[in-house]
Amino acid sequence: NAGVTQTPKFRVLKTGQSMTLLCAQDMNHEYMYWYRQDPGMGLRLIHYSVGEGTTAKGEVPDGYNVSRLKKQNFLLGLESAAPSQTSVYFCASKPLGQGGNQPQHFGDGTRLSIL
């Protein structure tokens, strides 16, 4: 049981390049989330999904797109990377039931640097 798996773990991009971050969970969770973590700013929600085929914007969605074509996968895309998107990205999933009262399960992050 791997939980939440993020790939890649590290990546360096040049400004203007595109890439996709993959999140996979094997817990049959309905909800999935993408966060970015920056020093002194905590975890900020980028996009989230409440089920297969659905996505919604979070707190800081600009410059990112997401897709949830399969229940177990949640993809985060950067169409034209900018230095301001240098960050550590975390994916999380949560089971259905009692709204926010179930814990979110996090992956170990993707460290992304944009030069």
Add this chain to the structure above:
Amino acid sequence: QQQVKQSPQSLIVQKGGISIINCAYENTAFDYFPWYQQFPGKGPALLIAIRPDVSEKKEGRFTISFNKSAKQFSLHIMDSQPGDSATYFCAASLGSSNTGKLIFGQGTTLQVKP
């Protein structure tokens, strides 16, 4: 109104001491307050959580104190150990919502000296 403010940003405690981290929120509709613990190179993991209908919750050496009227809650780590050295995040959410979204505080880096 969606913010959660956390302090201090960093904390150094001697082994065996008490670590205290504070959080404040504004949205009175929040009804679920978890704390997450994060070790270097790892993702956050749920440590302990509380609902506003109780003023305190204890799990082992970890205690959440909740003050609904002041809109504040805090994490107390008793008998702090070097293994507790990590970053701690408070969070808040609308437990009754159908999104499960969490609003996180800014994080506190705790160092417990042996």
